[in-house]
Amino acid sequence: MSSQTYSISDLSRELDITTRAIRFYEEQGLLSPERRGMERIYSARDKVTLKLILRGKRIGFSLAECRELIELYDPSGGNQKQLNSMLGKIAERRAQLEQQMLDIQQMHLELDTAQERCEQALAATLDTRPDHR
Amino acid sequence: MSSQTYSISDLSRELDITTRAIRFYEEQGLLSPERRGMERIYSARDKVTLKLILRGKRIGFSLAECRELIELYDPSGGNQKQLNSMLGKIAERRAQLEQQMLDIQQMHLELDTAQERCEQALAATLDTRPDHR
DNA sequence: GGCCAGCTTGACGTATGCGTCAAGCTTGGC
DNA sequence: GCCAAGCTTGACGCATACGTCAAGCTGGCC
Numbered sequence: 001m002s003s004q005t006y007s008i009s010d011l012s013r014e015l016d017i018t019t020r021a022i023r024f025y026e027e028q029g030l031l032s033p034e035r036r037g038m039e040r041i042y043s044a045r046d047k048v049t050l051k052l053i054l055r056g057k058r059i060g061f062s063l064a065e066c067r068e069l070i071e072l073y074d075p076s077g078g079n080q081k082q083l084n085s086m087l088g089k090i091a092e093r094r095a096q097l098e099q100q101m102l103d104i105q106q107m108h109l110e111l112d113t114a115q116e117r118c119e120q121a122l123a124a125t126l127d128t129r130p131d132h133r
Numbered sequence: 134m135s136s137q138t139y140s141i142s143d144l145s146r147e148l149d150i151t152t153r154a155i156r157f158y159e160e161q162g163l164l165s166p167e168r169r170g171m172e173r174i175y176s177a178r179d180k181v182t183l184k185l186i187l188r189g190k191r192i193g194f195s196l197a198e199c200r201e202l203i204e205l206y207d208p209s210g211g212n213q214k215q216l217n218s219m220l221g222k223i224a225e226r227r228a229q230l231e232q233q234m235l236d237i238q239q240m241h242l243e244l245d246t247a248q249e250r251c252e253q254a255l256a257a258t259l260d261t262r263p264d265h266r
Numbered sequence: 267g268g269c270c271a272g273c274t275t276g277a278c279g280t281a282t283g284c285g286t287c288a289a290g291c292t293t294g295g296c
Numbered sequence: 297g298c299c300a301a302g303c304t305t306g307a308c309g310c311a312t313a314c315g316t317c318a319a320g321c322t323g324g325c326c
Contacts, residue, residue: 009302019303024284038291038304052243055236060193062282069240072247083255090248097237097244103188104230104237107202110185111230114205115223118216125213142272152273157314171274171321196313 005034006042015050025053030067059100069093138167139175148183158186163200192233202226 012019025031026040031049034041049070056066072086072093145152158164159173164182167174182203189199205219205226 007302018285020286021284023305028283040303055240058193059233059236059240060191064282072244080255080258083251083258086251087248090244090251093244094241097241100192100233100237103192104233106188107192108227108230111205111223111226115220118219118223122213122216125216140272151315153316154314156275161313173273 004044006047008040008042011042011047011050015047015054017050017054022050025050025063028063028067030063030070059097137177139180141173141175144175144180144183148180148187150183150187155183158183158196161196161200163196163203192230 006014008019008022011017011022022031026033030053031046033046034043052070052073053063053066056069057063061069068089072090139147141152141155144150144155155164159166163186164179166179167176185203185206186196186199189202190196194202201222205223
């Protein structure tokens, strides 16, 4: 019930990133944890945001793009214009994700043929070894 | 039949990248076009390689990783050790692609809910407009 | 021959995403 | 009170991936 909080090194260990990186994300406006005096206190929500950042990075988004994604989630959505621009950004992201899906599928296919060629080459070297069998 | 060739600006236009980028990829060892005197002459194979680079970049691979992918395609595959290491690299790539697929699917789902919230917020503002009819 | 368009090789500049000290504050345990 | 552990804010360094001149060569057309 009492909402869980984390120190910076807690999150660092748990998400396997450096504290430097976490502070950098804050510098870039992707995160804004509470403070107790000077110390940063991270909420469960902050942790989710960090996970979103890491996922974004894994699929090749820049931190600026990750920030946009985070802002899509922000309930601060105000007027109609902003909402429409958000819907536009969401559509852009979808298109980008579709393209990435296609790219990944294509790359899978190409890895298939690369793997086949490797395995055939291996089989061939085994067949022609003098001490074969 | 006579195999098609391209100038650097041909490829630049066709693939929508700068000539600087193309030369940079060559500097980094991802490409090695023929020369006619000083001029670079690109083959159809070079063009395929460039497309592979662009696809790699789209899914967030570094140029060094793209180079590895290209080398997986290189028929220079020699001894058994090299072939086995290639198979290892292919397996790594597959795992990375799987993870990216999952990340993309998850992000799609999250965009769904973000979009819903946007649309509900839009509907709400319309309902409460003074000049609502 | 002269000129322009396109090619070449440097070489320096720049944005992104942190790593890596440095120097100092703060806090719990003995 | 004191010390070590962990936190803080700078500030500089560095790899990646090009952008952006600069200066010069080159080939085809008039």
